[in-house]
Amino acid sequence: MGNEEEYLYTKDHEWVCFEDSIAFVGVADYAQNALGDITFIEFPEIGAEVEQFEQFASVESVKAASDIFSPISGKIIEANQDLASAPELINKSCYEKGWISKIDPSDLDEKDNLMTFEDYSKFLEGLDT
Numbered sequence: 001m002g003n004e005e006e007y008l009y010t011k012d013h014e015w016v017c018f019e020d021s022i023a024f025v026g027v028a029d030y031a032q033n034a035l036g037d038i039t040f041i042e043f044p045e046i047g048a049e050v051e052q053f054e055q056f057a058s059v060e061s062v063k064a065a066s067d068i069f070s071p072i073s074g075k076i077i078e079a080n081q082d083l084a085s086a087p088e089l090i091n092k093s094c095y096e097k098g099w100i101s102k103i104d105p106s107d108l109d110e111k112d113n114l115m116t117f118e119d120y121s122k123f124l125e126g127l128d129t
Helices: 029-035 108-113 117-128
Strands: 014-019 022-027 038-042 055-061 065-069 074-079 101-105
Touching: 022 029
Parallel strands: none
Antiparallel strands: 014 022, 022 101, 038 055, 055 065, 074 101
16 A cells, blocks of 8 residues: 555545555544544445445444444445454554455546545644644
């Protein structure tokens, strides 16, 4: 996977990056930090169709349970099973080892609905004020 500056982001703090035609999806550093220590993840079902910005997974942490929303529509083709036994990978490496699932995107034009790293950084600045 690439540099997080090359990823695209949602207002709900999910990220997506593309390798070939596959979308890797996870939660941004801001979200994992806000959640605290992640203790459990509920994965999306393999083969399930997901819609952009709809809930497709959830995580539980010492602070709260939180829904995870898909940044892009498509079919779930893989879940990161490393997270089943080590959900803290989301806290330790949210952009590399802590990805949640892989999606075969159905509409790449939906990228236009997402924020670039620069846009997301400005969005985060607005949250801190």
